[in-house]
Amino acid sequence: MADKKMVEQITSMEEDFAQWYTDVVLKAELIGYTSVKGCMAIKPAGYAIWELIQKQLDERFKAAGVQNVYMPMFIPESLLEKEKDHVEGFAPEVAWVTYGGLQKLQERLCVRPTSETLFCDFYKNDIQSYRDLPKVYNQWCNVVRWEKETRPFLRSREFLWQEGHTAHATAEEAEERTIQMLNEYADFAEQVLAIPVIKGRKTEKEKFAGAEATYTIEALMHDGKALQSGTSHNFGDGFAKAFGIQFTDKDNKLKYVHQTSWGVTTRLIGALIMVHGDNSGLVLPPKVAPTQVVIIPIQQRKEGVLDKAYELKDRLSNFRVKVDDTDKSPGWKFAEAEMRGIPVRVEIGPKDIEAGKCVLARRDTGEKLECALDELEAKIAELMETIQKDMLEKARKHRESHTYVAKNMEEMGNILNNTPGFVKAMWCGCQECEDKIKEQFAATSRCMPFEQETLSDTCVCCGKPAKKMVYWGKAY
Amino acid sequence: MADKKMVEQITSMEEDFAQWYTDVVLKAELIGYTSVKGCMAIKPAGYAIWELIQKQLDERFKAAGVQNVYMPMFIPESLLEKEKDHVEGFAPEVAWVTYGGLQKLQERLCVRPTSETLFCDFYKNDIQSYRDLPKVYNQWCNVVRWEKETRPFLRSREFLWQEGHTAHATAEEAEERTIQMLNEYADFAEQVLAIPVIKGRKTEKEKFAGAEATYTIEALMHDGKALQSGTSHNFGDGFAKAFGIQFTDKDNKLKYVHQTSWGVTTRLIGALIMVHGDNSGLVLPPKVAPTQVVIIPIQQRKEGVLDKAYELKDRLSNFRVKVDDTDKSPGWKFAEAEMRGIPVRVEIGPKDIEAGKCVLARRDTGEKLECALDELEAKIAELMETIQKDMLEKARKHRESHTYVAKNMEEMGNILNNTPGFVKAMWCGCQECEDKIKEQFAATSRCMPFEQETLSDTCVCCGKPAKKMVYWGKAY
The missing domain is CATH 3.40.50.800 (Anticodon-binding domain)
Structure with missing residues (x-):
């Protein structure tokens, strides 16, 4: 039997899930706190998990024709500003470099919060002809977002991730790649991390700054909260027009490329902890166990x-x-x-x-x-093999037993206030209802799942005709 | 036969070595220029070489008991300032973050130029007892140094590297690890990159800011210039005292740890180009050929x-x-x-x-x-196998035929001005002579090699009794 003293050092998850999470992260020696506010030190036991994630995901990427590259970590302010929606979304949360050595810089540089603008700047010069397409590039790197509240792995000012950025000759090919990479993420989450996910599309309100469409995989944590675990964006030709990324097609006409981006982060380690962990600590699926x-x-x-x-x-x-x-x-x-x-x-x-x-x-x-x-x-x-399979099955059962249906706001409130989990409910498609649900229950639309069901004919919030079934939930 | 048109696109190395280098880097599609001054985009063909370097070096590290971790990329100014020599060496060339989002920061953060201070801050909390030692950590990451003149791979404002940081109970163990990692680098350079190197110690003038001793591997490029290709530093207990990193030893006494650090960078790709390349472009040893x-x-x-x-x-x-x-x-x-x-x-x-x-x-x-x-x-x-071996042999022969002996300043000048290469010469040990040689010939002491020879009894510069044989050279 395990020694009681050590086990007693962690809070039970039923008593205080947030404290349990912190205890596990520290006692399993995944991270250490640092003097750098909002940034963590990833210790050997934590980094080894990330290495296993990287290795297995990178193999999948390479099999899917992805090539790794490395872009600069700094974005000149004028470059960040080229795509209107994008800069609005990110400018409030970036770190600004204003001095290089003893010299004040003529133009501020932000530390990349994401690298669409850098890839666009690069593609503008690198793409001339249809022969140069598609570009299917990815980088493994660090990014910075100036978050106010931080938690290890889930939300930190600096985190590690991969970001894929592609350019295509046609809209169809871009959409195909967007979905292909989402499917890669979903399969990876299930087969490697033993975490079942819901695949779907984000609403307009929740989509990525600058995207035409954002797709997501959403996982359910042990405490009934959702975790966005990977996203894939289709940008259409919006960035291409803002940056002037054109190519001469086979018909000799000048056309704009169509672009995508997609990423997963060290947040996946947080998902592993909160999906599989128990009151004795971490439980790792064999494929990512160091x-x-x-x-x-x-x-x-x-x-x-x-x-x-x-x-x-x-x-x-x-x-x-x-x-x-x-x-x-x-x-x-x-x-x-x-x-x-x-x-x-x-x-x-x-x-x-x-x-x-x-x-x-x-x-x-x-x-x-x-x-x-x-x-x-x-x-x-x-x-x-058995453990890997059983852990996925157990997580799937937990998710199923914590997925509810709500037909009106009262039902939704009852669920979200008493038995948190995914709430499936119909939606009319307008942002007012999304805002209202967020205001009343602190829950957000997680996604419009690819697998749609008709639960009723009317919107859970306003009662008008429903257009989509949506997964709702409180989220990290 | 190779198509002449393509070959003619690059400058010959005899005509203009610097231009040849730039041509190869661009035509072999290793990098692309970016709108971010002094920073490069590493393209798939370049990054794939780095991945092969990483993979093979990381395997060697793991076999040598090294564990990978990840520390924050920002260093608060007060932390950077804790070790006096270190901050003096690095402060003039760091990038400063002064704003997070819309808020001015209370304390400036620099983007790491190297992470000794962050590892020290971490070790201070993580090390309590002799049982916690040794710590043999490494990270693969990006660093920033605000260089004025930049060249792809050789000197850029941002570059990729690995930095190992260790803490030990005794001075002997720290010295042993410093030399062990230098030997790893030397063996890796020769066996994997097919680049022969001189192992030795840097003079006081050339050592790393804050180190007691810096060891280096020095390679000779095709144009007769030297390239510092990897360094390993012994810090003694200097950083430990500045940061207060103490442990309770077996004898129950509180002692300071002894530390080391060691690193190689994407500069190694520059070495591959300049050691093996020819007028038809890049020549890669099989072990790092994508x-x-x-x-x-x-x-x-x-x-x-x-x-x-x-x-x-x-x-x-x-x-x-x-x-x-x-x-x-x-x-x-x-x-x-x-x-x-x-x-x-x-x-x-x-x-x-x-x-x-x-x-x-x-x-x-x-x-x-x-x-x-x-x-x-x-x-x-x-x-x-044959190519890998022959390339090392060829590089070794080139180095040998470009290694000269100088017994006085006239000889040294003749060599450095007419037939650049390594110059072996005796040295009295004082910095004035180093400064004079730099001033007259734009050459620096590359290292005091482990394999010492007695070429004469007197210093090449001042004629006083010689203490060490030194490799001198013009360098990148």
Whole structure:
């Protein structure tokens, strides 16, 4: 059994979900606070998760024809201002560089909050002919948004992300790429992070500054709040016109390109914590667990125990395995391994060795099972798959049991005030109703899902004819 | 033969080395200029080289016990000022953020030029006991130095790098880590980049701001100028005292940690260009070539030629291979592949197919050889190794034939003004002589090499007794 002392150090999620989150983030050693307000230090255990996300997402990108590049981190003010909606959306929340060394700059530079303007400036020179298209570029980098309230991974002044920026000859091809990348994100969230997501389109009110259409994947956290987990934008030719990005097409005519952008951030680590975590700490799906198996020797000073532990580690070289041979008690080691979310714990002591077996404990279910030592590799391989699948299923069930239908404002209020979750409700399409729902329940439209249902004929708010079914929710 | 038109587009290196460099960087599509003064856009062909450098260096780091983390990109002014030498060295060349959104900041933040101060601030809280040591952390990130004159990869206001920062219980352990990482860099430069380097220590004048000792690897470019290609610093306990980083040791006494830092940058791409490139463009060693083999079909419209080209590509799945099936002429394709530095070109046409063979052309030597189709995999594998080895050997020979000995200032002047290269010369150890050499010849001390020789008993400059042999040179 896990050591109580360590477990007691974290607040239970039922008591105070926000405090539980903070406790897990700190006790699992994912981040450290810094003297830089609103910015976090990502510690090895946190950064290793990001590396696994990067690696697997980047492989998918490359298979989808994406090329990585790197643009400057500074945006001259005049460049930021070229697209009207875009600058309105971002100018209030950027950091401004005004001095270079001892010299005051002639023009202020903002630290990129996102890089549409830089890619446009680049594409303007790099694209001349239809032969130069499509451009399907991406960069992994840091961005800055001057947030007032910050929380580790979920909202910080600086964060890490990838931002894809593409340019196409036709509107159809741009829309196709926008949806293709959204589908990549959704599949990645489900298959790698074990997080089921709702795919849909944002309303006009909620779309990205400068986009024609924003698509999103929305996940539901354990506390019933939604988390926007990835977005993909179709810009049409709006940016191209603002920046003058034209190409000579096959018919010898000068045309504007059509553009997209899409991104996911270190926020996904916050999603992992809040979807899978429990009162013993982090629970990581095997595909993004920096350590997949921890081997904990019992009575490790007895002859042969440590040797056996290392022998097992060597046999499990297909997995990310650690032996905890520190001088802590087994109970303490169990609690630490649980806090860090390691999917499988292997317990091996003198009696086990004699009997030719060991004990395996699953982090996600707490289940313990005996395993013959000569079946270990096969059993671990099987468990990795089972756990990955079961965690997705469990999260899906949680989401389903926390997805409600509301037909009027009273029902919506009852749900959002008492049993937070996704609320499916019909909507007339006008922003007044969105504003009203936000005002009354502090909930926002999360998306108009691709999978539409007809729950009733009238808008949940104003009673006028409904146009779309919308997912609503309180959100991070 | 390569198409002349394309080749003629670049200046020859004998005519104007600086212009040749710029031409290669642009024609090989490594970078694009941007509207952000002093900052470059790294295009796919350039970034792919950086990704290969990152991947192989990161694997070496992990094998050496290094853990990746991520610290904020902003440094509050008060934090930067804590270590006196450090702030003096860097303050004149940092970018200052003074506004966050519409609000003037109470304290200015600089964009990190390097992150010693941030790691110290972090370690101060994270290190309490000897059990917390050593810390061997690294981050891959962007940094900013407000340079006046910039050149792609060699000196730009923003660049990408890795910076390792470690903390140790003893001075011995810190020195050991400093040298260990320098050796990693040297081995990486030679084995992966095929660039031979001189390992040594910087003089007091040339060491890093705030360091007790700076070690360096120095490479010689084709034009006889030196390039500092990686550095490793031992800080002793200077930063620890300035920041108050103390730990309780096994003997229950409070002690200061000893620290190191070490880094390499995108500048290494500049080194690859200037060590290996020629008048046809880039020449890449196989280990960092994004495309290792290009298959160019001859008379590709004839039946079976393209199919055969793709069949060969499939058979070469252990390598990074592309088929150039564009509608350009073979000569043009040859020139493009040469410009991009692809190590091996495979030519395959109807006659070759009939004869069951193909032609292989080496980028580094221009040598062409026939290869039976059923021996292709083995031959390519062999060529990759041979080319990698031969390129290092060629670079080593160039360096050796451009390394000179000077025993007095006249000799030194003759060499540096007529046949630039490394100049080995004895030195008394005082900065006045360094200053004089810089003033007269625009050359600097590159390092005091670990492999010392006694060339004479007196300083090349003042004639007083010599203490060290030093490598001198003009440098980038």
